[in-house]
Amino acid sequence: MTTRLIIGGTVVNATHTSLSDVLIDGEKIVGVVSPDSEIVQTALRGDIDIIDASGKYVIPGGVDAHVHLQLPMTPQATSSDSFESGTQAAAWGGTTTVIDFAGQIKGTAIPEALESRLAEASGQCAIDYSLHLSIGDVNKQSLIDIAGLVDDGITSYKLFMAYPDAWYSDDGQILQVMQLAAESGAMTMMHAENGIAIDVLRDQAAERGNLGSVWHGRTRPPELEGEATHRAIQLAIVAGAPLYIVHLSSTNALREVARARDEGRNVFAETCPQYLYLSLEEHLDQPGIDGVRHICSPPLRSSADGNQDNLWMGLRTDDLSVVATDHCPFCDAEKLLGVDDFRETPNGLGVIEHRMDLLFQGVRNNEISLQRWVEICSTTPARLFGLQGRKGIITSGADADIVIYNPDTEHVLGASSHHMDVDHSVWEGMAVKGQAESVLSRGNFVIRNREFVGNAGHGKFLKRAIPEPLR
Numbered sequence: 391m392t393t394r395l396i397i398g399g400t401v402v403n404a405t406h407t408s409l410s411d412v413l414i415d416g417e418k419i420v421g422v423v424s425p426d427s428e429i430v431q432t433a434l435r436g437d438i439d440i441i442d443a444s445g446k447y448v449i450p451g452g453v454d455a456h457v458h459l460q461l462p463m464t465p466q467a468t469s470s471d472s473f474e475s476g477t478q479a480a481a482w483g484g485t486t487t488v489i490d491f492a493g494q495i496k497g498t499a500i501p502e503a504l505e506s507r508l509a510e511a512s513g514q515c516a517i518d519y520s521l522h523l524s525i526g527d528v529n530k531q532s533l534i535d536i537a538g539l540v541d542d543g544i545t546s547y548k549l550f551m552a553y554p555d556a557w558y559s560d561d562g563q564i565l566q567v568m569q570l571a572a573e574s575g576a577m578t579m580m581h582a583e584n585g586i587a588i589d590v591l592r593d594q595a596a597e598r599g600n601l602g603s604v605w606h607g608r609t610r611p612p613e614l615e616g617e618a619t620h621r622a623i624q625l626a627i628v629a630g631a632p633l634y635i636v637h638l639s640s641t642n643a644l645r646e647v648a649r650a651r652d653e654g655r656n657v658f659a660e661t662c663p664q665y666l667y668l669s670l671e672e673h674l675d676q677p678g679i680d681g682v683r684h685i686c687s688p689p690l691r692s693s694a695d696g697n698q699d700n701l702w703m704g705l706r707t708d709d710l711s712v713v714a715t716d717h718c719p720f721c722d723a724e725k726l727l728g729v730d731d732f733r734e735t736p737n738g739l740g741v742i743e744h745r746m747d748l749l750f751q752g753v754r755n756n757e758i759s760l761q762r763w764v765e766i767c768s769t770t771p772a773r774l775f776g777l778q779g780r781k782g783i784i785t786s787g788a789d790a791d792i793v794i795y796n797p798d799t800e801h802v803l804g805a806s807s808h809h810m811d812v813d814h815s816v817w818e819g820m821a822v823k824g825q826a827e828s829v830l831s832r833g834n835f836v837i838r839n840r841e842f843v844g845n846a847g848h849g850k851f852l853k854r855a856i857p858e859p860l861r
């Protein structure tokens with residue numbers, strides 16, 4: 391077992407920042423101690439790997455609670471990052487845990503969906519990973535199957551109020567899953583957009599010949615995200631279950647979450663970097679490939695009403711608890727399938743590598759504090775999805791998932807330098823300051839001084855505990 395000591399850095403946890411050294415034994419952190427402590431002096435005299443982090447932040451590895459690697463979105467389009475390339479790209483950006491999804495398509499059984507997704511990921515990942523269950527077919531048997539999943543370490547389910555032809559659940563189905571979650575302690579995650587109303591708007595737009603990419607946004611108005619978020623919250627209250635709204639994009643939805651939290655409800659929400667930085671006017675409303683590259687659901691929102699500022703504020707007030715990526719990239723060939731009809735475009739974009747850096751710009755711009763950065767990118771997602779104590783924290787006993795983050799490195803995001811397996815970048819040309827310099831996963835280097843030294847088999851499947859949803 392290798393013993394390592396990280397010296398000279400500033401250790402940043404969600405609750406505390408200190409000039410401390412971090413002692414690692416094998417896969418675990420065994421001490422976060424003062425540089426002049428006896429433990430450090432003894433360690434320095436032994437056979438030990440010393441990592442100098444002077445002038446750098448020493449932070450818990452990022453936890454990305456929402457990614458879609460090699461997801462067959464349509465018969466023609468599978469998201470372009472595999473478990474291998476996507477987890478490597480995540481590591482390059484300072485993320486050491488990802489949670490993807492096993493998807494139960496309508497007419498299929500949950501155990502098979504889970505088994506095949508586990509087989510796809512096994513032996514491929516450079517960092518630790520886990521799976522939520524996406525439920526596409528709530529019926530008698532799937533309710534029985536879901537109840538048993540907690541013992542397999544699957545303690546969260548995603549339901550959809552959107553996508554009526556594929557993943558949609560009606561309110562009764564949603565309520566039944568939430569009632570099960572209330573009993574088991576599992577977390578219900580919700581894609582909250584009113585898909586029935588959206589489909590009417592889409593058909594009307596198509597009949598009028600409005601098929602450019604901006605119509606993807608115009609037919610999914612923020613009111614229909616707000617409405618669905620409100621409905622999901624009421625159903626969760628009736629069921630007595632905690633609720634987690636995924637990829638929240640609009641002020642309308644944020645207001646609903648804020649009201650519920652003000653009432654003391656166990657309602658949580660994540661937003662994603664694309665909603666904090668990209669907009670309908672500037673990015674989605676472009677002709678040709680430039681527009682369709684920016685199609686994701688919920689859509690990029692208009693910046694006219696201060697939407698991005700409101701989301702940053704939500705991160706400060708804790709009405710938004712988490713930033714995940716919803717990473718789901720498609721290469722131009724797949725995006726071009728919808729260049730003449732936005733409805734044919736596979737939804738999603740690539741961001742897994744840049745989440746930590748993009749949110750660190752929020753620290754630099756005084757939108758969020760350094761500790762809040764760690765909290766929303768790492769500590770809270772770990773806690774809400776049953777990884778508390780293991781991930782998202784630098785403390786004795788936790789997994790040694792640690793990033794040495796250099797706050798002074800300047801770099802420019804783009805397709806020629808990123809490690810995501812996608813042939814363009816929606817972040818092309820964006821200059822940022824701050825970069826993960828070295829990344830450890832369970833005590834092993836995955837990135838050392840900006841060199842990839844990991845391997846595909848290192849990442850382990852994480853069986854997750856019951857989440858800790860109390861506010």
Ligand code: URP
Nearest residue numbers: 686687688716718737738
């Ligand atoms: O556009 C998106 N978000 N693609 C991924 C699927 C989803 O709904 O999360």
Ligand code: ZN
Nearest residue numbers: 581636637687
């Ligand atoms: Zn979704």
Ligand code: ZN
Nearest residue numbers: 456457458716
């Ligand atoms: Zn998603």
